[in-house]
Structure formats: C-alpha cells, structure tokens
Amino acid sequence: MLTNIRNVRVEWCDCDPAGIIFYPRYFEMFDTCTTALIERALGMRKIEYLKAYGFAGHPLVATRARFRLPTRFGDEVAIESALVACGRSSFKVEHRLSKAGALAVEGFETRVWVGRAADDPQRLKSREMPPDMLARLQHGG
Amino acid sequence: MLTNIRNVRVEWCDCDPAGIIFYPRYFEMFDTCTTALIERALGMRKIEYLKAYGFAGHPLVATRARFRLPTRFGDEVAIESALVACGRSSFKVEHRLSKAGALAVEGFETRVWVGRAADDPQRLKSREMPPDMLARLQHGG
Amino acid sequence: MLTNIRNVRVEWCDCDPAGIIFYPRYFEMFDTCTTALIERALGMRKIEYLKAYGFAGHPLVATRARFRLPTRFGDEVAIESALVACGRSSFKVEHRLSKAGALAVEGFETRVWVGRAADDPQRLKSREMPPDMLARLQHGG
Amino acid sequence: MLTNIRNVRVEWCDCDPAGIIFYPRYFEMFDTCTTALIERALGMRKIEYLKAYGFAGHPLVATRARFRLPTRFGDEVAIESALVACGRSSFKVEHRLSKAGALAVEGFETRVWVGRAADDPQRLKSREMPPDMLARLQHGG
Numbered sequence: 001m002l003t004n005i006r007n008v009r010v011e012w013c014d015c016d017p018a019g020i021i022f023y024p025r026y027f028e029m030f031d032t033c034t035t036a037l038i039e040r041a042l043g044m045r046k047i048e049y050l051k052a053y054g055f056a057g058h059p060l061v062a063t064r065a066r067f068r069l070p071t072r073f074g075d076e077v078a079i080e081s082a083l084v085a086c087g088r089s090s091f092k093v094e095h096r097l098s099k100a101g102a103l104a105v106e107g108f109e110t111r112v113w114v115g116r117a118a119d120d121p122q123r124l125k126s127r128e129m130p131p132d133m134l135a136r137l138q139h140g141g
Numbered sequence: 142m143l144t145n146i147r148n149v150r151v152e153w154c155d156c157d158p159a160g161i162i163f164y165p166r167y168f169e170m171f172d173t174c175t176t177a178l179i180e181r182a183l184g185m186r187k188i189e190y191l192k193a194y195g196f197a198g199h200p201l202v203a204t205r206a207r208f209r210l211p212t213r214f215g216d217e218v219a220i221e222s223a224l225v226a227c228g229r230s231s232f233k234v235e236h237r238l239s240k241a242g243a244l245a246v247e248g249f250e251t252r253v254w255v256g257r258a259a260d261d262p263q264r265l266k267s268r269e270m271p272p273d274m275l276a277r278l279q280h281g282g
Numbered sequence: 283m284l285t286n287i288r289n290v291r292v293e294w295c296d297c298d299p300a301g302i303i304f305y306p307r308y309f310e311m312f313d314t315c316t317t318a319l320i321e322r323a324l325g326m327r328k329i330e331y332l333k334a335y336g337f338a339g340h341p342l343v344a345t346r347a348r349f350r351l352p353t354r355f356g357d358e359v360a361i362e363s364a365l366v367a368c369g370r371s372s373f374k375v376e377h378r379l380s381k382a383g384a385l386a387v388e389g390f391e392t393r394v395w396v397g398r399a400a401d402d403p404q405r406l407k408s409r410e411m412p413p414d415m416l417a418r419l420q421h422g423g
Numbered sequence: 424m425l426t427n428i429r430n431v432r433v434e435w436c437d438c439d440p441a442g443i444i445f446y447p448r449y450f451e452m453f454d455t456c457t458t459a460l461i462e463r464a465l466g467m468r469k470i471e472y473l474k475a476y477g478f479a480g481h482p483l484v485a486t487r488a489r490f491r492l493p494t495r496f497g498d499e500v501a502i503e504s505a506l507v508a509c510g511r512s513s514f515k516v517e518h519r520l521s522k523a524g525a526l527a528v529e530g531f532e533t534r535v536w537v538g539r540a541a542d543d544p545q546r547l548k549s550r551e552m553p554p555d556m557l558a559r560l561q562h563g564g
Contacts, residue, residue, distance in 0.1 A: 011454075011455045011458070012298060012299065012304075012454060012455070012458055012469060013298070013304060013306070013451045013454055013455060015298060015299045016198070016294060016295070016297060016298070016299070017198070017294065017297045017298070017299060017300075017301045017354075017355065018197045018198035018200065018255070018265060018299075019197075019263055019265075019299045020198075020200065020265065022172075022294075022295060023168065023172075023200070023201050023204070024165040024166070024168035024169050024172070024295070025165070027164065027165035027168060028165050028436045031163075031164075031165070031434075031435060031436055032434045032435070032436060035434070035435055045497035046435060046496060046497055047404070047495060047496055047497040048497070051404070056159045056160075057157070057158070057159035057161075057435075059159065059161065059164070059208070059211065060164050060208050061207065061208055061209075062205070062206065062207045062208065063164070063205065063206055064203070064204065064205030064206070065203065065204055065205070066202065066203045067200070067201050067202055067203065068202075070200065070265060072263070072299075072470060073299065073469060073470055074468035074469055074470045074471075114159070122160055122213070122329070122333070124159060124160075124161065124211060152313075152314045152317070153313060153314070153317055153328060153339075153439060153440065153445075154310045154313055154314060154439070154445060154447070156439060156440045157435060157436070157438060157439070157440070158435065158438045158439070158440060158441075158442045158495075158496065159440075160440045163435075163436060165436070169295045172293075172294060172295055173293045173294070173295060176293070176294055186356035187294060187355060187356055188354065188355055188356045188545070189356070192545070198294075213329060213440075214328060214329055214440065215327035215328055215329045215330075263470070263474070298480070299480070300479045300480035300482065300537070300547060301479075301545055301547075302480075302482060302547065304454075305450065305454075305482070305483050305486070306447040306448070306450035306451050306454070307447070309446065309447035309450060310447050313445075313446075313447070338441045338442075339439070339440070339441035339443075341441065341443065341446070341490070341493065342446050342490050343489065343490055343491075344487070344488065344489045344490065345446070345487065345488055346485070346486065346487030346488070347485065347486055347487070348484065348485045349482070349483050349484055349485065350484075352482065352547060354545070396441070404442055404495070406441060406442075406443065406493060
C-alpha cells in the first residue's frame with residue numbers, strides 16, 4: 001500500500017483567535033499530503049503528472065475528519081497518509097496527524113480524477129486514469 | 142429549530158489552479174455560517190458572546206462534507222445552516238450550500254464549547270453553557 | 283475615475299492568535315475589490331472578462347500597504363477602491379479600508395494583464411488590452 | 424545582522440486559477456520567516472517568547488513587495504530574511520525569495536511589538552522590548 005509521511009510545523013498563520021489551528025488548515029495540509037503521495041508513486045511533481053496524463057486535478061467528492069487533540073503554533077506534527085483504495089476514476093486517502101506520538105487528527109477523503117471538457121476548458125469532467133498510471137498507484141510506485 | 146441563510150460569492154481567492162473552489166474554503170464559509178447562526182440566537186456578535194459567557198471559542202471535534210457540484214469564481218451561492226442538536230457542552234450544525242437552486246455541498250459538524258484553563262490561559266478546556274444561553278440556542282433565540 | 287465600494291465583515295477565519303486580522307487577509311480583500319472594480323467597468327464577471335478578452339489574470343508586480351488601526355472579528359469595514367492609473371498593459375489601484383469612518387488600512391497595487399503562451403498554456407506572458415476594453419476602464423465603464 | 428533562510432515548496436493550495444501563487448500567500452510565508460528569525464535570535468519558539476516577555480504579537484504597520492518572477496505549484500523557493508533595523512518598539516525585516524537562484528520576490532515590512540491592555544485583554548497596545556531581549560535581536564542572538 002502506498003504511504004507517505006510529512007513533517008509539518010503549525011504556524012501563526014494557521015491559528016485563530018483561540019490560539020489553536022483553524023481547522024480548514026488541516027484540510028490544506030491533507031491536500032498537500034495527498035499530492036505528495038501521488039508524486040511519490042508516479043515519480044513526478046503534480047504540475048508534471050497533470051500535464052503528462054491530461055488531468056486538471058483530483059478534487060474531492062467527500063471528506064470527513066475527527067479532531068482529537070488541539071494543535072497550536074510552534075507544534076511539530078507528523079502526517080501519515082495512505083492510499084486505502086484506488087480505482088480507475090476515484091481513490092481514497094486516509095491521513096493520521098500526530099503530535100509527540102499522540103493521534104491528534106484523522107482525515108478521510110474520496111477523490112476523483114478530472115480533465116477539461118474538449119468544448120469548454122473551464123468545465124471539468126470525470127476522466128479515467130490510463131492503465132500504466134493506475135498500476136503505479138495501486139502498486140505503490 | 143435555529144436556522145440561518147447566508148449568500149456568498151465565490152471569489153478568485155477561493156479557487157485553485159483547476160479553476161474551482163479549493164475545498165478548505167468551504168469549511169471557512171461554514172465556520173462563518175455557524176458563527177452567524179449563534180449570533181442570531183444570542184443577539185450578540187461572536188466577540189461579544191465569547192466575552193459575555195467566558196468562552197474562548199467553539200472548535201470542532203468532527204466534520205464531514207459531500208461535494209456534489211463544483212463552484213467557481215463568480216458563482217453566487219446560498220448556504221442554509223441549521224442547529225440540528227444542542228446539548229450543554231456540544232452542538233451539531235448542518236450546512237447546505239446551493240448554486241442556482243441545486244444542492245452543491247453538504248457539511249456536517251460537531252462542536253464543543255471551550256474556555257481557557259484558569260492556571261494557563263494558553264490551554265483550552267471544555268466548558269458548559271449557562272442555562273440561559275443554552276435556552277436561547279435550543280429555542281432559536 | 284473608476285471607483286467602487288465594498289462592505290466587508292472581518293470574520294473569525296481572518297484573525298490570528300492576537301485576535302486581530304492576519305494582514306495577508308487584507309490583500310485577499312483588496313484582490314476581490316480590484317476584481318469588483320473591473321467587473322463594474324466592463325459589465326462582466328471576472329470569469330467572463332478573462333474569457334472574452336483572452337486573459338489568464340491580472341497579477342501584481344508591486345504592492346504596498348499601511349496598517350493604521352487594527353480590525354478584529356465582527357468589525358464591519360468599508361473598502362473604497364479607485365483605478366488611479368490605467369495603461370494598455372498595466373494599471374494601478376488604491377484601496378482605502380475604513381472602520382466606523384476612520385481610515386484603518388491603505389493599499390496600493392500595480393498589476394499587469396497576462397495571457398497564456400501559445401506554445402505552453404502553463405506559461406504566462408504579458409498581454410495588452412484591446413482598445414475597447416481599455417476605453418471602458420479609462421472612462422469608468 | 425540577524426539573518427535566516429527558509430526553503431519552502433509552493434503548493435497547489437497556494438495557487439490561483441491562473442496557475443501561479445496567489446500573492447497574499449507570499450505574505451503568509453514572510454510572516455512565518457519573520458517568526459523564524461526572531462525565534463533564532465531568542466532561542467525560543469514564538470509561543471514561548473510571547474509568553475516569556477508578555478507580548479501578544481508583532482503586527483505590521485507597513486509592508487511593500489515587488490513580484491519579479493511568477494512561482495507555481497511544485498516550485499522550490501528559498502527565502503532569505505534579514506533584520507535590517509531594530510529599535511525598542513519597532514523593527515524592519517527584508518525578505519528575498521528566489522527560485523533556482525533568481526530573485527523572484529522582495530518583501531519589506533515594519534512591525535511593532537504589542538501587549539494586551541491591562542483593563543481589556545481584547546485591546547492591544549504598543550509595548551517596548553526589555554533590554555535583554557532587544558540586545559539579543561540587535562546582536563543576532
């Protein structure tokens with residue numbers, strides 16, 4: 001199974017007037033972690049894999065998260081991400097964010113691959129991965 | 142049941158290189174909608190109700206969302222928020238974001254009330270609402 | 283001279299652990315104000331005017347700001363924006379953000395119009411406005 | 424002179440529909456760089472130096488920036504920050520962000536130290552650094 005770990009420091013810019021992280025920032029972090037996971041499997045940066053395979057992105061269709069412990073500016077956290085399911089047109093990623101070894105946040109996301117519609121580049125439409133790309137994601141790069 | 146509707150325009154600053162909203166921005170919008178809901182019930186702005194009742198905030202313990210239709214910069218959306226459960230120390234809010242009458246995003250959140258620990262203002266701890274505040278939320282203001 | 287006023291409420295999501303707005307959020311607001319100014323002159327939404335005239339955006343080449351008074355969540359502010367200079371390929375906008383009638387922030391920006399390079403859509407290059415578009419901006423719509 | 428270098432990767436979450444970084448994100452990066460600079464001089468994390476010296480933060484009174492080259496998601500950039508002036512109540516920082524050795528963005532900021540007003544913790548007021556803290560910043564830690 002494809003996995004990746006990123007170490008991130010929570011910063012002042014991530015935090016709200018309560019002094020803790022403003023939770024949408026966790027989703028920003030998870031988005032970057034999912035990119036890192038796919039980059040690792042494909043051996044290309046996102047800007048490259050989007051271009052190479054003709055995708056516009058891999059937006060979410062669903063997500064959920066549980067926030068178990070607060071984090072605040074200056075905290076060093078580790079985010080373990082795993083590709084837990086991967087079909088031709090959609091995939092699922094789970095993220096476990098921990099602080100000093102304790103699980104602080106769990107995130108779950110389901111994403112689809114999209115390309116640009118031929119007749120209107122501003123419109124996105126679902127698009128399947130070619131077999132070689134799918135194989136790389138399913139076998140961990 | 143306490144409800145509120147906010148009309149929001151998705152802006153360039155909310156969107157990503159695919160040209161659609163970057164999904165953590167939905168959670169920012171939902172956070173503002175939850176504040177508006179409580180402000181409506183209590184007849185006070187957030188900065189006032191936090192001070193009046195001695196809270197530091199109402200952070201999330203869990204959330205989930207489904208993204209059914211994409212939105213992009215310039216789209217006018219309406220967000221209906223409802224307080225679907227409210228106890229002394231936690232509450233649940235549901236958000237339905239629609240575009241041109243079609244449901245685009247659903248968000249669900251569970252939050253708790255927190256205050257600052259007496260011995261360390263940087264540490265947050267769970268805190269119950271006083272009865273008059275609870276009554277206002279449960280009876281819609 | 284082309285001008286526009288937007289009324290904005292500073293929200294919890296805009297503020298940092300000091301309880302005041304995190305200053306990059308002012309630049310987000312100013313970006314939206316500049317869009318509103320151009321939309322007003324052209325009578326089109328940004329997504330429409332980019333497409334109609336073949337632009338990818340109007341990124342900044344320089345900006346500066348002075349922060350005179352703090353703002354915090356719940357504050358209602360008014361932002362007056364004015365197109366103070368407009369040539370074929372660049373333009374300047376000034377923003378004055380006030381709170382309860384008092385000037386809180388001044389912002390100044392210089393922007394250029396860019397299109398996508400014919401040989402590589404990911405690369406941006408400077409591009410001049412067609413005369414009818416320029417005339418609308420210079421004469422205030 | 425106190426200096427620091429941070430290496431940052433521009434991510435998808437930092438970029439706009441033109442495919443380049445949304446410029447307020449540069450200010451977020453600069454804010455984190457200024458924190459890193461002070462942390463280096465004082466040998467404490469921000470959450471610790473704010474507490475140790477009784478400050479609420481070091482907000483900006485003025486900033487300006489020049490954007491020379493665009494950056495996009497996947498770009499690795501280096502940000503050199505220098506404390507170019509430091510008095511008892513205000514200081515100036517310059518940031519130079521480069522990509523593959525070429526200067527892409529220059530940022531200049533003037534900040535003040537603030538504490539919380541004794542009679543109203545939500546109100547901020549200017550506050551001077553104690554001599555030992557000032558000496559550490561002026562002599563580079």
